[in-house]
Amino acid sequence: MEFRYLPMTETDKKEMLETIGVQKSEELFADIPERVRFQGDLNIKPPKNEYQLMKELSDMAGQNVNLKSHTSFLGAGVYDHYIPSIVDHVISRSEFYTAYTPYQPEISQGELQAIFEFQTMICELTGMDVANSSMYDGGTALAEAVNLAAGQTKKKKVLVSRAVHPESLAVIHSYAKGPGVEIIEIDHKEGLTDLEQLEQHLDEDTAGVVVQYPNFFGQVEPLESIRSLVDQQKKTMMITSSNPLALGYLTPPGTFGADIVVGDAQVFGIPAQYGGPHCGYFATTKKLMRKVPGRLVGQTVDEDGRRGFVLTLQAREQHIRRDKATSNICSNQALNALAASVALSSIGKQGLKKMAAMNIKKTLYMKQQLQAQGIDVLYKGAFFNELVIRLKKPVKEINQRLLEQGFIGGYDLGRTDERLSDCMLVAVTEIRTKEEIDTFAGEMGDLNG
């Protein structure tokens, strides 16, 4: 069998082994004790040539219903948006995608500058002072924010709204076990965080309050009121998770005094990819700059006075600070941060506002069409691009029928919330057309009976 990724010839091998001073390459493995040396062949599939393997993979991919083959109204944290063609052309430049972390600034200015631009864009979107170079995803970024708040305030309790993405909430619980942070879940009421309950639990031991804006149900949380509540306690932080596209229309959390803003930039140029890789972001205040997890790029000058960029404030990070680091994160989502930057450059200042508003307008239109079909749309508050609807038949069954009509239906809220076991979360982005919305609403009306 030939292996196109392995260039050594038999002549090369012979010469090299001679230089090393061994007869056979096996001798180089003699330090692996006999008893732990693997005998025989690994029981995995035999190698396959490029053409046939690609055909097999295409067949596997072909078995999946996808967001291009069907019309999707599924969101719940992962969205189907317009991706400018230019995004993939840029991130396919292999100088970017085959590079490692830019530890050698002289030959990594491209990556470093791209990240610096990404950090700037995230600051602009969120209204915060500082943003890092990216996190794994919005969920783990939120969990890191919770632990940061507890560490910084030296308080051990964090209140988290149940209107936060349920999987982010689950990740928060997992991460909190490490440092022993107590997580108290606050109910939702009318689609929004129950502020009365929040106030009851908020006390001097509260390190932070976590809400999502817009929240998991698409509703816009009253950050102004939440900030006033949080201000009743010294040092307590307001942490928000935000869909950054929504911030093209909504007042950013920074304006309301958020201490940490996190979220996922998947909405900018990154395909769903069955949930990953996406692109977490982490933004905060100048005050917390030296507590930020992960890599930060800073601007400086070279010996000749030229502007340049370097990884900076590395004393926070695991490769320098080891067990005293602010986080253990090493790899991040740099290439996806690049994708988001390209998409944001393309959409631009005017496009972002239009795109965000278009999400709201099309969702509003969907609301009207569903109501016209006699479907109960829950909650009265303002929304971004998602709606909660109550159905008379099981959500799973309706989704099955929708699939037969070429639709990927909404998220079954019963998966994670007993009180909403008969509810569906419907997402409408800017790429859905009036015709698709009309047809979907009509189908929903028929299926709901």
Add this chain to the structure above:
Amino acid sequence: MANQDFPLIFELSQESRTGFSLPELDVPDTDIDEMFDDAYVRQDAPHLPEVSELQIMRHYTGLSKRNHGVDSGFYPLGSCTMKYNPKMNEDAARLAGFSHIHPYQPEETVQGALHLMYDLQESLAEITGMDTVTLQPAAGAHGEWTGLMMIRAFHEANGDDQRTKVIVPDSAHGTNPASATVAGFEAVTVKSDARGLVDLEDLKRVVDDQTAALMLTNPNTLGLFEEDIEEMASIVHEAGGRLYYDGANLNAILGYARPGDMGFDVVHLNLHKTFTGPHGGGGPGSGPVGVTSELEPFLPKPILTKREGRCQFDDERPRSIGRVKPYYGNFGINVRAYTYIRTMGPEGLKKVSEYAVMNANYMMRRLQAAFDLPFDRHCKHEFILSGRRQKKLGVRTLDMAKRLLDFGYHPPTIYFPINVEEALMIEPTETESKETLDDFIDRMLQIAKEAEEEPETVQDAPHTTIVSRMDETQAARKPVLRHPME
């Protein structure tokens, strides 16, 4: 901005220029501001650039030219396994049936993706000798933390709450002690001996009934196989601790040895290293974790199972450590790794390690005349040189690294591991040709000669890069982390 500075995208911006083509607003254009309380309607638009599509393309093409990747040239960065990233993998990951599927689609609509994931889990379990694998962790450090949380849950389930310490060698990656802390443990260091291996006597000294785990990279970060692994495993196991395998260096032993057979209980892999998921300028990666059946109940949930030819997620896992990531891991990277494993098969993967190890030994033997070799024995996939000799001449390892830039090479990892003075850590990988290795060696020998004869040439390097050395002190003292607007 000085004249010679490469512009920021924001500096190209002109009001009303556009680079987008949004879908049509074909629904009634209502005044949505009325829906919102005034305070929630954004007043100041974020300062995003207003640029044309060609400007964007030229900007990023320009930036890409200011960046060095594996496709640009040799990248012998130790511990990072900078091997070739196959182009076929990129195409596979971009198939619409993989890239445009939603994690909440009904399972029956994504069986192709689930089968790929399941098959990858099985392959990784076989390669590592573990019983079960989860693909949920997003990267190596994430996998480390996941594995440690499982070990913690295991001890707690046994009523062993006093096991609060995680032992890491002094040569370990920084993520090991950092992950231990994040998982709520105290990191304890075990020393290396003169061979560059874990000092068994010191290990016996630090292991006690508070030991939760020993984290080990094998081969270790010096590129040396921990040949006492069986004894180390029994020391830790007899004390009730568990053995954690950091898979960063798995590229050295594919098909030659398996962590499971060495006595490891938990393994994480870096699919972006050994299995060619590209590094992406820092990520995204993928960090699957494999465990023995003893630890299986604690795996993050959900787990992917297969019954009667159908794949499904199982969320009913009462002893699970919970979710470590939303959705199911970095699927896009997993597709790339799967494609690679299927390309190579058992025979190919074994050759990978054979050549990775042969290449490292060849370079080590040719370079040892000019540089100090702290551990003179066969290495695995990487080796360590020390720049002590050159330092005495006033040339630091950093200077030599910068000089390599002049020859179009990415330098090796420097000043790591921390237990070697002026360390240079070289990992050639298996995908480089002998011609490339020879040229790099010649340049290294030339630099060693320059250090003796004309040290300033090295001290002042690099001479040919688009920027010279950066003022990192200023960057840290007066941090500028974003471009100021207006």
